[in-house]
Amino acid sequence: MADETLLSARGLSLSFGAIPALVGVDADLWPGEVLAVVGESGSGKTTLLNVLSGRMAPHSGVTWYRDPEGVLHDVHAMPMPALRALHRSDWGFVHQNPRDSLRMGVTAGGNVGERLMAQGMRHYGRIRAEAIDWLRQVEIDADRVDHLPRTFSGGMLQRLQIARTLVTHPRLVFMDEPTGGLDVSVQARLLDLIRGLVARLDIAVVLVTHDLAVARLLAHRIMVMQRGVVVETGLTDQVLDDPQHPYTQLLVSSVLQA
Amino acid sequence: MLRTEGLEKQFVLHLRGGLRLPVLAHVDLHVAAGECVALVGPSGAGKSTLLRALYGNYHADAGRILVRHEGALVDIAAAAPRTVVRVRADTLGYVSQFLRVVPRVPALDIVADAARGVSREQAREMAAALLLRLHIPARMHALPPATFSGGEQQRVNLARGFIGGHPVLLLDEPTASLDAARADIVVDMIAEAKQNGAAIVGIFHDVAVRDRVADRLHHVTPLQDAA
Ligand SMILES: Nc1ncnc2c1ncn2[C@@H]1O[C@H](COP(=O)(O)OP(=O)(O)OP(=O)(O)O)[C@@H](O)[C@H]1O
Ligand SMILES: Nc1ncnc2c1ncn2[C@@H]1O[C@H](COP(=O)(O)OP(=O)(O)OP(=O)(O)O)[C@@H](O)[C@H]1O
Numbered sequence A: 001m002a003d004e005t006l007l008s009a010r011g012l013s014l015s016f017g018a019i020p021a022l023v024g025v026d027a028d029l030w031p032g033e034v035l036a037v038v039g040e041s042g043s044g045k046t047t048l049l050n051v052l053s054g055r056m057a058p059h060s061g062v063t064w065y066r067d068p069e070g071v072l073h074d075v076h077a078m079p080m081p082a083l084r085a086l087h088r089s090d091w092g093f094v095h096q097n098p099r100d101s102l103r104m105g106v107t108a109g110g111n112v113g114e115r116l117m118a119q120g121m122r123h124y125g126r127i128r129a130e131a132i133d134w135l136r137q138v139e140i141d142a143d144r145v146d147h148l149p150r151t152f153s154g155g156m157l158q159r160l161q162i163a164r165t166l167v168t169h170p171r172l173v174f175m176d177e178p179t180g181g182l183d184v185s186v187q188a189r190l191l192d193l194i195r196g197l198v199a200r201l202d203i204a205v206v207l208v209t210h211d212l213a214v215a216r217l218l219a220h221r222i223m224v225m226q227r228g229v230v231v232e233t234g235l236t237d238q239v240l241d242d243p244q245h246p247y248t249q250l251l252v253s254s255v256l257q258a
Numbered sequence B: 001m002l003r004t005e006g007l008e009k010q011f012v013l014h015l016r017g018g019l020r021l022p023v024l025a026h027v028d029l030h031v032a033a034g035e036c037v038a039l040v041g042p043s044g045a046g047k048s049t050l051l052r053a054l055y056g057n058y059h060a061d062a063g064r065i066l067v068r069h070e071g072a073l074v075d076i077a078a079a080a081p082r083t084v085v086r087v088r089a090d091t092l093g094y095v096s097q098f099l100r101v102v103p104r105v106p107a108l109d110i111v112a113d114a115a116r117g118v119s120r121e122q123a124r125e126m127a128a129a130l131l132l133r134l135h136i137p138a139r140m141h142a143l144p145p146a147t148f149s150g151g152e153q154q155r156v157n158l159a160r161g162f163i164g165g166h167p168v169l170l171l172d173e174p175t176a177s178l179d180a181a182r183a184d185i186v187v188d189m190i191a192e193a194k195q196n197g198a199a200i201v202g203i204f205h206d207v208a209v210r211d212r213v214a215d216r217l218h219h220v221t222p223l224q225d226a227a
């Protein structure tokens, strides 16, 4: 792991009316590192992901992204086209609901190939070959390449979204409850897949989850949020096995075994 | 290789009215390369707590935990989390009492993933050899250990702990659910690790096993419970 952060946020605050969704949040992410953001429903996890990825602007605070050339970019001051270009290349976003990012009227292969085309790849044969390779990596049969996503199960849709996201080899991926809403057995398979891909491709991930077992399995570090405030942060197994903050102790004690 | 200075640890149970449970105070432990120190003390004295603190799994409230990592001393009690991740990968190995099974991952991969500085192919060969040595038959290597017996899971855990040849090894009851013949294999593995220069801290319930592997004892004494 390099010594310079990939992403750094300081003092992020954002309220929705009287609701403080983020209160003075600091966050750092190093290349190749998986950071889990946990906390109960409404604690500000999704909001944090949206702000870190520039999809929402904070009321105050700053987020820096370091590009592969080492140049720092102020995520909230970037021109829109530059931010969009980042989202198409260096970054990826995995939504809880795959329908939010997949194009349901385009074939599975098209969904994956589209990201490559957006990056400027033009050779149809190569795009198709790459798309099929990625379907295989997420354990979707190659003969489904021309099928529409609407014929896919929930777990397959999520895997298709992951293929679509990773095909451009992003350095940084934001994930919002990637296993939410799936059966336990489907979840295990997806988690195993994410674990393998993230380690092999050396991707940095900000992973939002309310499931502490998912955080333990995937994340190097963890941030615990309560009402928009980061109440505890540290090594994942230390925070889960020896939580210091009352809220973290409550969170850990209310699950069977994470 | 490993030294603690004035290590202190208490648990504060916020869900029980902030009850304070002091467990460790003034712990000064040192372990040299090639040496095995056994932690001894009554149940609940804090042996596992100490071992977990050494690994960075439990938070140390005061004092230092110095580990020689790539030629320099790192204080586990103060190091950044990502530094601890690196120290664990290259220097500090830990065998917990129970295996935490990862869904869908075969025993062989669980062990091979912990190898250091070898190719994927070599790691798998080493993992298979180590599992066989611990009497986990080849037909079980491709299975996820979720359905294994307690003793089988512990042996997978041991294989994972020893495959990396980490310079510092922390062992929590590594022979607890093994029969005598299998415990003997573990005793041999510990002796070999010592010969290769590993510094080992262990908790061994079985006094016979302890006497065979430990060079010294470190006593962990229960602290007075405070309110
Ligand atoms: N666009 C919005 N308009 C108004 N309030 C919002 C908006 N988005 C989020 N909020 C509020 O901000 C708070 C944080 O919401 P957020 O979606 O970040 O929570 P979360 O931690 O992701 O929860 P969950 O686990 O349920 O997804 C909540 O109280 C929510 O109602
Ligand atoms: N995560 C934790 N949270 C709260 N208290 C803890 C935690 N871990 C250990 N303790 C407490 O610390 C004390 C020491 O426990 P520890 O497991 O270290 O004892 P031990 O010496 O290993 O005992 P044994 O020989 O029975 O394994 C016990 O009172 C235990 O309840």
Ligand SMILES: [Mg+2]
Pocket (backbone or CB within 6 Å): A045, A046, A047
């Ligand atoms: Mg959310």
Ligand SMILES: [Mg+2]
Pocket (backbone or CB within 6 Å): B047, B048, B049, B203
């Ligand atoms: Mg113990």
